[in-house]
Structures are given as C-alpha cells and as structure tokens.
Amino acid sequence: MRLSPKLNIQYIGFGVTSMSGAAERNEAAVEINLRVALCAEEHRRNAVGNGADWMPEETHMPNELDAKIPKPLGPAEVEAGHDADSAVIHAVGEALPLVGTPRIDAENDPAEAMAAADVTPADEPVPAAGKLVLEKKHPLAIRWMHWINFPVLFTMIWSGILIYWNDSDNQYKHPHEVYRIGIGPLTLFRFFPPWFYKTIDAPYHVTKALGYHFFFMWIFAINGILYVSYLLWSREWKFLAPTRASVREAIQVTLVDLHLRKGMPPQTKYNGAQRIAYTSVIVMGFGSLVTGLAIYKPTEVHWLTTLLGGYEMARWLHFWLTIGFSTFFLVHVGQVILAGWNNFRAMVSGYEIRRGDEPSIEAERRVS
Numbered sequence: 001m002r003l004s005p006k007l008n009i010q011y012i013g014f015g016v017t018s019m020s021g022a023a024e025r026n027e028a029a030v031e032i033n034l035r036v037a038l039c040a041e042e043h044r045r046n047a048v049g050n051g052a053d054w055m056p057e058e059t060h061m062p063n064e065l066d067a068k069i070p071k072p073l074g075p076a077e078v079e080a081g082h083d084a085d086s087a088v089i090h091a092v093g094e095a096l097p098l099v100g101t102p103r104i105d106a107e108n109d110p111a112e113a114m115a116a117a118d119v120t121p122a123d124e125p126v127p128a129a130g131k132l133v134l135e136k137k138h139p140l141a142i143r144w145m146h147w148i149n150f151p152v153l154f155t156m157i158w159s160g161i162l163i164y165w166n167d168s169d170n171q172y173k174h175p176h177e178v179y180r181i182g183i184g185p186l187t188l189f190r191f192f193p194p195w196f197y198k199t200i201d202a203p204y205h206v207t208k209a210l211g212y213h214f215f216f217m218w219i220f221a222i223n224g225i226l227y228v229s230y231l232l233w234s235r236e237w238k239f240l241a242p243t244r245a246s247v248r249e250a251i252q253v254t255l256v257d258l259h260l261r262k263g264m265p266p267q268t269k270y271n272g273a274q275r276i277a278y279t280s281v282i283v284m285g286f287g288s289l290v291t292g293l294a295i296y297k298p299t300e301v302h303w304l305t306t307l308l309g310g311y312e313m314a315r316w317l318h319f320w321l322t323i324g325f326s327t328f329f330l331v332h333v334g335q336v337i338l339a340g341w342n343n344f345r346a347m348v349s350g351y352e353i354r355r356g357d358e359p360s361i362e363a364e365r366r367v368s
Helices: 022-048 063-068 075-099 110-116 140-165 194-199 206-234 246-257 272-296 302-307 311-339 341-349 361-367
Strands: 002-004 132-136 180-183 186-190 351-355
Touching: 132 361, 140 206, 140 311, 140 341, 206 272, 246 272, 272 302, 272 311, 311 341, 341 351
Parallel strands: none
Antiparallel strands: 132 351, 180 186
16 A cells, blocks of 8 residues: 555555464454554644645555545645655554564665565574574483483492592502603693592592492493494484584684673584584493403403403503593583583583574474
C-alpha cells in the first residue's frame, strides 16, 4: 500500500505465516496493520487541517478492510504526507517486534525499511549476533567415559607412585628416587622428594598399591578402547584430530594464556591446543597400556618387552608417560577453572551456551 511517493511499505502478513501459531499471529498482524494505517490517516488529516480524501496508488489489503480505511486525500496534501511517513515508520518499528520482525529505524531509506521487514522462516533460524544459543556440545557417551576416566586415572597415578616408592636404582644409591632430571652427571631434580612421599603417605603401601593398580588398569583399558571406538563410529574424531592450523592456533592460545596476546583464535568444539593435547592423551594412554603390560608380564610377553628395549626401558617409558598424564591432569583442571562454569557445565549436561555469531558445532556435525 503506497502511503506517499516517498514510502512504499506492505503491511499485511509480514511473512508470519511461516511461524508457529500462524493464524493467531496473522490476525494480530492485521489488527496492527490496520491501526498503523488509521494512525497515518489521522496524522495526515491533522496536518492539512481538512477532511479531503486521498487515493492509494496500490493496495494489498483484504477487501473486508476497505470499508474501515478512510477515503484518500487529494494530491494537494502530498507534502503533508511526508511527515506522516515518518510517523508510519515509527509505528511499524514499534509494532514489528510483536510479530517477530526486526525494528525499523525512522531514519532509514524506504527501500532499506522494506528489506528490514522480511521475516526469516522458523524452520531456517539465523541467530542474531547478540543472541544466546543453547547448543549440544558433548554426546552422552563421551561424557560418561570422561567422568569414568577421571577417578580411574587418578587412582592409577596414585597407586603407581606408591609402587614407585618401593623401588630403587640398581646400585641402591637413590632409594625411592630412581629417575631424575639433569644434564650428564648434573642432577636438577629427582622424583620424588621425601616431603612429597610423606604428604601422600606413600611409604610401605606397595601391596595395597599393586592391588589397586592391577584392578583399575582393566577399567582404564576398557574405557579407553570404548572411547576410541565411539569417536570413530560417531565421527566425533573430526573435532579432536589436529589440523594443519592446530600448531599455529596452539601457539596463539598459549600466548593468550600467558597474557602476551589478546583474542583467542576461532574454534568450534576444540581449539588447536585442545586438539593436540587430547589426541596426545589418547596416544599416551595406548603407550601406558603397552608399557604396563610389558612390566606386568615380562616373561609371557617377552617379545613386547624386548621390542620396548627391555624391562628397564619399559619401566622408564611407563614412568614418563605417567608424568605426562599428571601434567595434563593439572593443566586440564586449571584450564577448566579458567574457562568458567559454561565449559564445565557442558561436560555435565552436554549443552553449552554460545553467542549466535560464533561457529556452530551442530552445523559442523551435519557437514561431517
């Protein structure tokens, strides 16, 4: 319906038939449109000070509403219609949010105002930049296996340290401190100092530690196998596997954590640093099982022990894999605390709150 040569806005419908409750919303839209048209006419009549009629150049209003619309004004009142256009745009801007359309600024060009009045169908939602979206991040199976692995891995590390306390080097020069960090004969640090053993009550608990270690290793192995199998079956591994950009992103993330850079790189489920870390944990888990089996049954699987370089080398590898797990454990918990409640809640409920302009995990799942 043309209100003046300056403005052309179609009122009826606004595309709300694509939304839920179409009949009720269309009825409300018609009522709002009629109110806007009447408001425009009243403004024109007050502006020109007479009751002359005007004729719309085109109309899209239903026939049953024609009787309710006042007759048109003459062409002499066109100038007064310009002021009425501003009132109409303002009225439409107030009315449109009620039927789900964007607000129209009174200073916009009429063509821009018409484009802004388009409604996105409900089956093709496009979240606004400032809108918050609840999105599924972690499937139930991954969450279960994650929380099962948490206490199991902790128990494995704890019992392994108790077993390690009972050991010594071959010359028995460094009891309870077999491995070290150093350069040649210079030792910087030995694992572990006496105060550490005292804190965790490690001395003389090797029998108990062996029982825990040999029991929970089966849970650790089964849970790990199921986890990798699910990643392959569900194609969630695509979120986890490092990409060509992962190393660069990992450096950027590290610089941000060290407060040397601002702004995290774009990501969906995991950033580059997480992809590298989580994939490394899977490799470390496999290595721990292999080296652990070589230590547990050195005679039965002598071929495996020999392949790893012998019993002592298998022990050495197993120890440093455990140190790697411990380091990851501490860093991971620290990063979860820094990331905040939203990240932690996603691993509990499976859902994460994100902004509408951020990359969609579900969209990437559908593509993959």
